[in-house]
Amino acid sequence: MHILVVDDESQIRAVLRAYLEADHFTVSELGSGGPVVDAVAAGGVDLVLLDVGLPDASGLDVLARLRATAADVPVILVTARADEVDKLVGLGSGADDYVTKPFSPREVVARVRTVLRRTRPAASDGSGKTDDGVLRFDGLTVDVPRREVATDAGPVELTALDFDILAALAASPGRVFSRAQLLESVWGYDFYGDERVVDVHVRTLRHALGDDATAPRMVGTVRGVGYKFRLKPKGA
Numbered sequence: 001m002h003i004l005v006v007d008d009e010s011q012i013r014a015v016l017r018a019y020l021e022a023d024h025f026t027v028s029e030l031g032s033g034g035p036v037v038d039a040v041a042a043g044g045v046d047l048v049l050l051d052v053g054l055p056d057a058s059g060l061d062v063l064a065r066l067r068a069t070a071a072d073v074p075v076i077l078v079t080a081r082a083d084e085v086d087k088l089v090g091l092g093s094g095a096d097d098y099v100t101k102p103f104s105p106r107e108v109v110a111r112v113r114t115v116l117r118r119t120r121p122a123a124s125d126g127s128g129k130t131d132d133g134v135l136r137f138d139g140l141t142v143d144v145p146r147r148e149v150a151t152d153a154g155p156v157e158l159t160a161l162d163f164d165i166l167a168a169l170a171a172s173p174g175r176v177f178s179r180a181q182l183l184e185s186v187w188g189y190d191f192y193g194d195e196r197v198v199d200v201h202v203r204t205l206r207h208a209l210g211d212d213a214t215a216p217r218m219v220g221t222v223r224g225v226g227y228k229f230r231l232k233p234k235g236a
Contacts, residue, residue, distance in 0.1 A: 003029065004047070005020075008031050015105055033056055034056055047076065059078075063093055069159065076115060097115050114205055129151060137173075161201055164185075165182060166205055174229070176225055177225050177227055178226040179227075204216070218231055
């Protein structure tokens with residue numbers, strides 16, 4: 001799979017290339033943000049490692065342009081700023097994960113693999129059949145094998161992380177998940193950071209579903225603990 005590394009520091013690009021290629025990825029590099037959208041639009045890029053502090057553009061601005069033209073290509077933000085706001089805004093803008101400098105290259109490779117594993121579509125045998133991984137509720141359908149979501153208003157576009165949070169919650173209606181449990185279930189590795197990133201994604205998830213944050217019908221808040229899925233499965 002092809003990883004695009006975007007960072008203005010050549011040494012960082014070289015280290016990431018070495019570790020990614022050792023793990024059997026194909027790697028290309030860019031030192032600025034200007035060409036990123038065109039490079040992804042040309043096809044063949046499976047994931048972007050995107051530095052936030054680029055010399056010619058904010059990585060968050062580049063991310064916003066990517067999301068407008070290539071919503072399905074996962075993006076991991078790389079930032080030298082430990083500022084919590086940058087992290088949360090980045091994730092709220094559609095990033096699939098973030099890494100803070102200085103980082104372990106092995107950890108970056110592990111995160112790349114984790115993001116790709118959850119964002120690649122499930123394989124099909126061509127028969128049109130699926131295991132019944134479709135979760136059906138009143139006004140909402142979550143097709144887990146196809147990673148598709150629809151409400152009565154039509155299909156819903158979700159980021160990979162938002163989909164995984166919804167799938168985890170909807171698979172166990174009524175169960176209360178702490179933020180730590182959702183991080184472990186969805187992120188898939190030990191998470192070193194602020195658990196409030198979950199709140200950011202729940203906010204964007206509710207917005208995408210048309211779920212009123214002041215009186216949510218689907219994703220409820222359990223104050224001081226975490227979140228639960230409020231709808232009952234059809235036929236229950």
